[in-house]
Amino acid sequence: MSYTIETIAERIGARRVGDTPATIDWLLTDSRSLSFPEETLFFALTTKRNDGARYIPDLYSRGVRNFVVSKETYKKVESGELGQFSTLNFLVVSNPLKALQKLAEQHREQFQIPVIGITGSNGKTIVKEWLHQLLSPERVIVRSPRSYNSQIGVPLSVWQMNEQSELAIFEAGISEMGEMRALQNIIKPTIGILTNIGGAHQENFFSLQEKCMEKLTLFKNCDVIIYNGDDEFISNCVAKSMLSAREIAWSRKDMERPLFISKVEKKEDCTVISYRYLDMDNTFMLPFIDDASIENSLNCLAACLYLMLPAGKITERMTTLEPVAMRLEVKEGKNGCLLINDSYNSDLASLDIALDFLYRRSQSNGLKRTLILSDMLETGQNAPTLYRKVSQLASSRGIERIIGVGGEISSCAARFDMEKAFYPNTEALLHAISRGELRLENEIILIKGARQFGFDALTEELEKKVHETILEVNLGAMIANLNYYRSQLRPETKMVCMVKASAYGAGSYEIAKTLQEHHVDYLAVAVADEGSELRKTGITASIIIMNPEMTAFKTMFDYKLEPEVYSFHLLDALIKEAEKEGITNFPIHIKLDTGMHRLGFAAGDMPRLIERLKGQDAVIARSVFSHFVGSDASQFDAFTREQIDTFEVASMQLQEAFPHKILRHICNSAGIERFPGAQFDMVRLGIGLYGVSPIDNSIKNNVSTLKTTILQIREVPGEDTVGYSRKGHLTRDSRIAALPIGYADGLNRHLGNGHAYCLVNGQRAPYVGNICMDVCMIDVTDIDCKEGDTVEIFGDHLPITVLSDILETIPYEVLTSISTRVKRVYYQD
Secondary structure, eight states: OOEEHHHHHHHHTOEEEOOOOOEEOEEESOGGGOOOGGGEEEEOOBOSSOBGGGGHHHHHHTTOOEEEEEHHHHHHHHHTTTOOOOSOEEEEESOHHHHHHHHHHHHHTTOOSOEEEEESSSOHHHHHHHHHHHHTTTSOEEEOSTTOOSTTHHHHHHTTOOTTOSEEEEEOOOSSTTHHHHHHHHHOOSEEEEOOOOSTTGGGSSOHHHHHHHHHGGGTTOSEEEEETTOHHHHHHHHHHTOOSEEEEEBSSOTTSSEEEEEEEEOSSOEEEEEEETTEEEEEEESOOSHHHHHHHHHHHHHHHHTTOOHHHHHHHHTTOOOOOOOOEEEEOSTTOEEEEEOSOOSHHHHHHHHHHHHHHHTTTOOEEEEEEEOOOSOOSOHHHHHHHHHHHHHHTTOOEEEEESHHHHHTGGGOOSEEEEESSHHHHHHHHHTTSSOOOSEEEEEEOOGGGOHHHHHHHHHOOOOSOEEEEEHHHHHHHHHHHHTTSOTTOEEEEEOHHHHHTTOHHHHHHHHHHTTOSEEEESSHHHHHHHHHTTOOSEEEESSOOGGGHHHHHHHTEEEEEOSHHHHHHHHHHHHHHTOOSEEEEEEEOSSOOSSOBOGGGHHHHHHHHHTOSSEEEEEEEEOOSSTTOGGGHHHHHHHHHHHHHHHHHHHHTOSSOOEEEOOOHHHHHHOGGGOTTEEEEOGGGGTBOTTTOOBSSOOEEEEEEOOEEEEEOTTSEESGGGOEEOSSOEEEEEESOOGGGTOOGGGTTTTOEEEETTEEEEEESOOOSSOEEEEOTTSOOOTTOEEEEESSSSOHHHHHHHTTSOHHHHHHTSOTTSEEEEEOO
16 A cells, blocks of 8 residues: 555654655665665664664665654754755654554554454464464465564554455564553454463563563454463463453363363374364364474464354365474584574573474484573573573483573583583683684584674684685775776666675675675675575675575575566465465566576566466565676677567566566676666676676776785606696706695686696796696796795786686686685775
8 A cells, every 4th residue: 555755744743854756655664675765664763772864875875765763863864964865755753663653553544354463472473374374265364574573563564454455463572561552552453362471571571460461452452362261370361451352262171161172182293183163073183293383273273263264174274284484594514513503582482493403403414412502581580490491401302512601501500411511701602612622523503692692703603714815805996897887877777786606706795795885776696595694794785686496485585685586487486485474575576588598587478477466465576677698799789689679568568567666677787888778777787896898808997816825835857747647747847836726716627737827926837737626736937936925816917817718718707616715805995
C-alpha cells in the first residue's frame, strides 16, 4: 500500500520541511536494507549504540529523499553539520521511533481480518512459520519477517499488511516492563498465542510472574487466547490477568478442556499425536520428536482448529512441516579443526540447539568436541545455577573440553567436570592461542558468545592464513578508475561495481569498504558466501548475487543479498523458500538473454514472467539487465546494437507491468565507454575498476601489484639442472634465486622454463625450470641482489597484461587466480 508524504506527515503529526512530491511504499530503519530509494521513508532512530542521523548523507547519495528525524537531528541539518541537501522532505517529530509506531498503528486500523499475535520466551518464530505452512494454502497471509518482534520490528512487520491480506501473524518480544503496551496497540491481535515463559531477558523483571503478566498485555481485546493449560504457572497468570478472551487451553491431562491431547507417541523419527476437539477424535503425525517441537505443534493445532481448518487438512499438512532454519555457520579452521560459529543469542535454549548440532556434525568425523563459551548474559539466573545447567547440557552432548571466557563463567569453573580452561576476556584467550599456551588441534569447536565479547576476532584468528608473498592493492588507483568511468555517466545514472571473485583477486572487504565510502549504488558478487562475508565485516551497501545457488537462499535472506534470477526453475524455488521463511518483497534482479546465450530469460518469456511475478508477493523485481557479448570490439558493434534494441523492448515490457521503478542496465566497462547511449538507469563496472581497459588491454591506473621476496640464492654449475623433472637447463654457471610463490599462490605453471620473467631490482629475471606448488626459481646471474630483496611478479612496472599475453588469456584470469593464502596489503597514495 502506498501513502503520499502529505498523508504520512499528517498521521504522525510531523512538521514537514520540503515540498518534494513523494509516494511512500517502504519504511526503512536500517540503511543496509535499502532497495527502493525513490519510494522509501527513512526513520533516523536513535539507540543506545547508534544514531540513524549519521546515515542520512549516505542514503541521500543513494537516492533517498524522505526522512523522519527528531528535532535535534533537524538542527544538525539546518546547521549543515550533516551536509547539504536539496529536493527532499524532512518530517520533524519529537521521537522517530514513536512516529514509526504511530504510523503502523494507523495502518493496522484499516484492516478487519484475523490477526494472530504470538509471544513467549521461546518458540515464537517456529509457531509463526509453522502456522504459515499450515494455513497459507487457503489464505493470503502476511507475517513478521524472520524474528521481527521488537519495538522496531513489529511496526515494520505490520506495515506489510495490504489489500490482499486475509490473515496476519505477528511475533511480539519484550525485554522490560512497559514495552508490550506499544506492541499491542500496533498489532491489535484477535487471536493470541502464548508459547511459554522462561528465563530469557529476565534481568529487567522483578519476577517471572511480572514478565508473564506483561506479555499477556498483548492479548487485551483478543477474541481467543491459546496456551498450554497444563502449565500451572501460566494458567494462574491468565486467571489473574482477567482477560475477556475465550480460552483454548489445550491439555494432555484434563479431558474437560476444549482441546484434549489424548496420546503422544514418540517413534524413531516422528511423533503421533491423538486429540479430541469439540467431541471429535483425530490424529496427526509430526516429523519431529523433541518436546519443544511437540509443544509448538499443539499451539499451531489449536489455532488451526479455531480458524476452522478441516481436521483432514491439518493431518495432511502436519506431516510436511519443515524445520525453521538455524543461524549456525560452519567454517574450516586451522590445524584440522572445524569451527561452528553461533552468535545468534546466548540463552540455554539456543545453546542446547547449537550443542545438538555440534554433536550430530561430530559423529562421523572423529574430532574432539570443544565448546568455547562466554558469560551468558541477560538470563536472569544466578551464576552457579546457570552454569550447572550449562555443564549438564555440555556433558549430555559429549563435550570433552570447555574454554570459558568472562568473569562469571570463570567463577563457576568447578561446575565443569571435563578438560577446561578459563580466561577473563577474549583478549586473554587470543593471547594464549598466539603464544601456544592453548592449542586447538583436530577438534570440532562450537564458538558461542554474547556479542560484547567480540568472538568475531576469535573466529578470524582460528581461520587466519599467513604467507610471505603479498598482493599490494592501491586503493587510490582504484578510486581514480572509478572516477574515470563516473565522469562518462549522466548524473542520474547509477553504478554497480563488481567485487566478485574476491574483488578480482584484490580482496573483497577493503575494496567493498572503499567503494561504499565513495557511494556506489550496488556491489555485485558471484555467490552468496561472498556477500555474507562482506556483511559480517560491516558492509551495508546493497549487494547483488550474480550466480545464486539454491542451497544459499537462507544466506541471502539472512544477509539481505539480492539474487540475480535467470530462469523459471530458479524463480519458483526462490519464491517457495522465501514464502517458507516468511519473506515478502525480497528484491531480485531479472536477467535477460539478448545474445550471450549463457543464462537468462528469453525476450519471449516476458509475458509468462510477468504473470508469475504478479502472482506472488515473496519477491519483487528491483532491476532487469542483460550482458553484452562483444561491446569491447568494433567488429561486433552491429550485434551489440541488436542486443540494445532487444533489451529496450523486453525491459520496458517488464517495467510497464509494474508500478514501482525497475532499474534497467546492460553496459559493462567497455559499454560505458563505447555505448554511452545505452546507460539506461544503471551500468556495471568490472575489470575497468581494477585498472585494465577491456578495449585494448592498456593499464589506466594499476591497482594490484603481486610481490614476493628472495628466500635463498645459490650458485649452480652450468652443467646442472634446476627444478622438477630436470626441466631447468642452464647454459652457464648461474646464480639461482628461490622465491616463496608457486602455482598454489596463483603463479601459472606455464610461465616457467623461461617463458616469462619477473622483476628484481627493476631488472628482468626469467623463471628457471618448472614452477612448483609453493616455490619457483629465477635466474639472477646478472642482477645485483641479495636474499630478502623484493621481487615484482606483476604490477606498476610489469603490467599484468604481459603475463596474460604470454598465457594467451585475459587479465581477469591472472588476477582472480591469486590464492587466498596470499596476504593482501592495502594502501592509498
